[in-house]
Amino acid sequence: MTTSREKTVRTAKKAVNVKDTAAAKTSTRRSLVGNSAVPVPRARAAKGAAPGAALTKERIVTAAIEQIDRNGLMGFSLRDVARSLGVYPAAVYWHVATRDDLLASVVEATMADVAPETGKLPWQDWFRELFSRCREVMRRHPNVAQLVGGQLVANASLSPGMIDRILTVLIAAGCQEARIVEMYNVVIATMVGFSTLEFASSPTDDPGTWAAQLQEKAHAIRALEYPTLARHLPAMANRAFIVRWQNGTEAPMDSSFTAYVEVAIAGMEQVLARQ
Amino acid sequence: MTTSREKTVRTAKKAVNVKDTAAAKTSTRRSLVGNSAVPVPRARAAKGAAPGAALTKERIVTAAIEQIDRNGLMGFSLRDVARSLGVYPAAVYWHVATRDDLLASVVEATMADVAPETGKLPWQDWFRELFSRCREVMRRHPNVAQLVGGQLVANASLSPGMIDRILTVLIAAGCQEARIVEMYNVVIATMVGFSTLEFASSPTDDPGTWAAQLQEKAHAIRALEYPTLARHLPAMANRAFIVRWQNGTEAPMDSSFTAYVEVAIAGMEQVLARQ
DNA sequence: ACCTGAACACCGTTCAAGT
């Protein structure tokens, strides 16, 4: 019982908070009479699929993904998930152990079936396909993408099938048994590395002023101090990491992604040949 | 005024919550008499540097880094930072705009001076050095590492010097001007990609039972269904992404990291030569 | 077995008021 005190991550509420003008707009399902903030689950399923459907982990995960897609990782709360399913928060706890447990399940559901079938493509093309499909999934659920990295410590639920296939293809590519763990790690890191950055969400949901701010800062860069940067800044604006104000959903980084993949494939060819 | 409703990310409280046995232990600075939860800032600086020092953004950032290092990203709260500085939460808001603003500053402070001097090393070695130094910083502040990816959308404060140097070295490496943005993105993604995964924190702070759980799941993997995985599982245990129960601070992935770097360098050599 | 209803101990953020 180490009692290591854990707490919370909160982010960006930006609450208008002027005596509830916002809350009144959004929480349509709140009791109109009672001033106490009771959830009022009313008749099952506010907008979920089947109205009388039983509450299952699967339905919870689906609702959670919808929530995250719509409101972002920041806008995600167990209470809202419960609300959208028309149940009390505590009901969710019968099916999931904790908030993190739910998020792990979300990642699992999202990442299922990224690995293509084996034995049909040359290994180079197989990896190209793997990386593309992973990116595609992340592009469709950009707010989930941010989670993926975090869940990659130990998540045995994350399809053993995928791991098995990656190892199989690596061996087919001529990888030594002694170096297979290293190469597997290289593959995983390559698979999620670029895309998690590409789809990292903007810190604010006010892209207008943000773009202006950044452009102002860009102008302030002394051309004498940073000549190379100053020269390439126009080409980089909103197209390069750090120097952009939109993420990959609005400003995709296609050519950079393919460059990244080609570097990885070419590098793997070299390293595999060398050993 | 789109009024897009934002909320919060909370994580894993695991609150003991049995009538405050935990709280009594940790919050030593709480008023012993008054039952109301007043912060009792008392005489400046609970444990910060100079006792009478003025509250500056710099001191706040330093305190925040300490907090994050000790309690993790999950255990981070503005209120605790304020507490450790002996001030009221609202006082912090005079110096930082928001919680995310503070976190961005934390990343900035952590990542300052990762880029080595230019013109002293062959470009391959320069990039090796850059990647290693970035990893080293992340290893020292693993909980900050998780943040880095998220802050990479647009953070103009993130040292223009670094960007300038990367571009300079790329040109020295013979990169075409037309492809420099792509290659820059490849470099950034490579720089943070592996390490953010390597130092992603474990979902629980109870590694004992976690390891047991995973090992149990590993045993359950049908050798007939996933033969390649089953064969390599012993070699992968706690040394490969997904199949590990400790992160890079306790179980470093040195050889995989160097493999990753060598793949990247070799790949860049190929791609730069091809163009 | 599964869910309600209410509580507990936290949050981030705002805002008047003090100095």
Place this chain on the structure above:
DNA sequence: ACCTGAACACCGTTCAAGT
């Protein structure tokens, strides 16, 4: 200019009690 003190509207999680 900088901070206090208190409030507001949220959280995740627990726990008895209902069915």
